[in-house]
Amino acid sequence: MKTIIKAAAGLLMGAVFAAPVFADVKTKVALVPGGPHPYFAAWEKAGADAMKDFQLGAADYKVPAKWELAQQSQLLESLLTQGYNSFLIFPGDAVGTTSVAQELVDNGANVIATAGCLKDPSPALFCLGTDTGNSAYLGAKELIRAMGGKGRIAHFTGFLVDPNTQLRIDAVQKAADETNGAVKVVQVIADIDAPQPAEEKINAYLAANANNIDGIITTAWVPAVVAANSLRKIGDKRIKMVGIDHDEVVIKAIDDGFVDGTMLQNPYGQGYVGSYVLDKIRSGCKLKADAPWKSNALTTKFVDSGTVFADAKAAPTYVNAMVGITKDLKDKFDKDFLACP
Amino acid sequence: MAQPFALGPTARLFDNDWIGPCIVSLIAILAISWFQPAFLSSFNIFVLSSAIAVNMVIALGQLVIIGIGQMNLALGSIGGLVAISFVGVMEKFGIPVPIALAFALGIGVLMGMASGYIIARTMISAFIITLAGLQIFKGINLGITQAQPFYGVPDGVKAFGQASVLGPLPWLLVPMLLASAGVWYMFNRLRIGRHILALGANPHAAELSGIDPKVTIIWAHAVSGLLAATAGVMLVAKLQIGQPTIGDDWLITSFAAPVIGGAVLSGGRVSVGGTFFGVVIIAVITQALVIFNIDPFAVQIVLGALILWAVGINRLREVRIAKLQSMGAKT
Numbered sequence A: 001m002k003t004i005i006k007a008a009a010g011l012l013m014g015a016v017f018a019a020p021v022f023a024d025v026k027t028k029v030a031l032v033p034g035g036p037h038p039y040f041a042a043w044e045k046a047g048a049d050a051m052k053d054f055q056l057g058a059a060d061y062k063v064p065a066k067w068e069l070a071q072q073s074q075l076l077e078s079l080l081t082q083g084y085n086s087f088l089i090f091p092g093d094a095v096g097t098t099s100v101a102q103e104l105v106d107n108g109a110n111v112i113a114t115a116g117c118l119k120d121p122s123p124a125l126f127c128l129g130t131d132t133g134n135s136a137y138l139g140a141k142e143l144i145r146a147m148g149g150k151g152r153i154a155h156f157t158g159f160l161v162d163p164n165t166q167l168r169i170d171a172v173q174k175a176a177d178e179t180n181g182a183v184k185v186v187q188v189i190a191d192i193d194a195p196q197p198a199e200e201k202i203n204a205y206l207a208a209n210a211n212n213i214d215g216i217i218t219t220a221w222v223p224a225v226v227a228a229n230s231l232r233k234i235g236d237k238r239i240k241m242v243g244i245d246h247d248e249v250v251i252k253a254i255d256d257g258f259v260d261g262t263m264l265q266n267p268y269g270q271g272y273v274g275s276y277v278l279d280k281i282r283s284g285c286k287l288k289a290d291a292p293w294k295s296n297a298l299t300t301k302f303v304d305s306g307t308v309f310a311d312a313k314a315a316p317t318y319v320n321a322m323v324g325i326t327k328d329l330k331d332k333f334d335k336d337f338l339a340c341p
Numbered sequence B: 001m002a003q004p005f006a007l008g009p010t011a012r013l014f015d016n017d018w019i020g021p022c023i024v025s026l027i028a029i030l031a032i033s034w035f036q037p038a039f040l041s042s043f044n045i046f047v048l049s050s051a052i053a054v055n056m057v058i059a060l061g062q063l064v065i066i067g068i069g070q071m072n073l074a075l076g077s078i079g080g081l082v083a084i085s086f087v088g089v090m091e092k093f094g095i096p097v098p099i100a101l102a103f104a105l106g107i108g109v110l111m112g113m114a115s116g117y118i119i120a121r122t123m124i125s126a127f128i129i130t131l132a133g134l135q136i137f138k139g140i141n142l143g144i145t146q147a148q149p150f151y152g153v154p155d156g157v158k159a160f161g162q163a164s165v166l167g168p169l170p171w172l173l174v175p176m177l178l179a180s181a182g183v184w185y186m187f188n189r190l191r192i193g194r195h196i197l198a199l200g201a202n203p204h205a206a207e208l209s210g211i212d213p214k215v216t217i218i219w220a221h222a223v224s225g226l227l228a229a230t231a232g233v234m235l236v237a238k239l240q241i242g243q244p245t246i247g248d249d250w251l252i253t254s255f256a257a258p259v260i261g262g263a264v265l266s267g268g269r270v271s272v273g274g275t276f277f278g279v280v281i282i283a284v285i286t287q288a289l290v291i292f293n294i295d296p297f298a299v300q301i302v303l304g305a306l307i308l309w310a311v312g313i314n315r316l317r318e319v320r321i322a323k324l325q326s327m328g329a330k331t
Helices: A002-020 A038-054 A069-081 A099-105 A133-146 A163-177 A194-210 A221-234 A250-256 A269-280 A315-337 B009-014 B017-034 B042-067 B073-092 B096-121 B128-146 B155-162 B173-189 B191-201 B203-208 B213-239 B251-260 B270-293 B298-331
Strands: A029-031 A059-062 A088-089 A108-112 A127-129 A151-156 A181-187 A215-218 A240-243 A261-264 A303-304 A308-311 B164-165
Touching: A002 A269, A029 A038, A029 A069, A029 A269, A038 A059, A038 A181, A038 A269, A059 A269, A069 A088, A069 A099, A069 A315, A088 A099, A088 A269, A108 B203, A127 A269, A127 B270, A133 A163, A133 A215, A133 A240, A133 A261, A133 A308, A151 A163, A151 A221, A163 A181, A181 A194, A194 A221, A194 B213, A194 B270, A215 A221, A215 B251, A221 A240, A221 A250, A240 A250, A250 A261, A250 A315, A261 A315, A269 A315, A303 A315, A308 A315, B009 B096, B017 B270, B042 B073, B042 B173, B042 B191, B042 B213, B042 B251, B042 B270, B073 B128, B073 B213, B073 B251, B096 B128, B096 B213, B155 B213, B173 B213, B173 B270, B191 B203, B191 B213, B203 B213, B251 B270
Parallel strands: A029 A059, A029 A088, A088 A108, A108 A127, A127 A303, A151 A181, A151 A215, A215 A240, A240 A261
Antiparallel strands: A261 A308
């Protein structure tokens, strides 16, 4: 009896641990953000569309319960044992996620760092995300234009642990510096990409300083929503604001004239095109050695997933803008990055 | 024979748990408004009061559990699940606000009772059970929402979160006052409140005196769940959105405010007034860091250090009173 139990247990263990090695030949993509956040919600539809359009075995959106590196790592290991062989990962930590990414790659999976980069050297094929610095810079330029080229700016941004945050702070400062002192960034409020702290800190700031600023730029999702609501509550259209992303609160505030525009990112395109590229790599395509990689502070293999400014005219049709960016991104991979047999 | 030590009126005043945090709060408010007069503007009083109202109800939810010498790590995940359930049933099923509210509060009570029941039945540490609860409730939350907010908050609920009841004072203060009065009444006038404190102070003695620890633990967790649910609903009204991440950042405030207010983490001693001023201190410090443009990378350090300082002041007061009592007992 004991022998039978041991044999059964052995078979079970073998089945579990062999799963990644003898996985289904079809590409099974897991799209894993660092934690729950509305920015990544578009990944779910992107995965579903990619699965249908490219006949993938799966392209599932899997969210860790919290923004904790350990939780994300455990989820990734669990997905590997479930037979997923391709991963789009937002790194919970630019360095800390490297070890689990290496584990995935050692077991035959492919990894693309998505929406955020791993620090070189890393086992990821490349990093696909918004050029956050450039997006913040362009957004700041739009804000400065709306302010008439002079005034004082407050910058509300995201998690301090996110390496993109410092890039955004620097980019907004750079845009202000280019005005030769006509525009000043008078305050940066960070670590507020969660509703409650964002609400408390942004409102506290506006209560004390609304009369002392001329513009607001937000470079994270939740602060954009909260700042748009705050300006609506105060009823202040004198203060110009450029937000980020496509939350319906921000889009509505643009329609109503409380916000001047938003820097759209392309999370849908990241999930859709990322899944496509992973499938191509599994089917034998290689990344061209002379592909036009960009560089950022973390990696020399960066691909910009696209960003575009949407003002009151463009906001109602922002979905079309994102579809257009996604199509361009896929074409760019086919033409410049992939070498297929 | 030593006479029982009698405190004078001043010493009696300083014997209250809330007096230390109250003094610190007043000093902080006066200092900040000296440097930044807009701190006492109508809008800022509204903003500050709204933050205090929600955080007080969160802190009360933890205070009840601290009273029995336990901790509730699931407080935020209960609040988050209640928040998305409250908005979700209204948005998806068109359920009227009062029924959705009753449903949401009921979920909070049930989740609290479930935690309490498992703790009472198994006598496994509340830390472990509520840690498991945190994961389970958060998992359900994310399973329902896929990390996507619910936007269908009715105008009446939004108005409640944004309107003033008197001058610059927000409507949100009303549920806070009701919750505070309710918890104070429970601890000071109701048998269950005294049972909670007795169980927290000395479980063995409480059991010998006829207190049923199982019933007391389940009650405490049910009340905590109700308060977490109330805070979740208040936040929906305040934020005007059913965000799945509501509750993620409650843990530090929920412990810091009661401890600043003189609560003993091992149980048996709590203060509703002290907790209120603990909440005020945290809210004022948070605002001051924004108003005085503290480097964002230093904010966490400054906040931690100031909380430590406030707790230190309270502890110093306790030591001085104990010393005075000891001296009195020797005379």
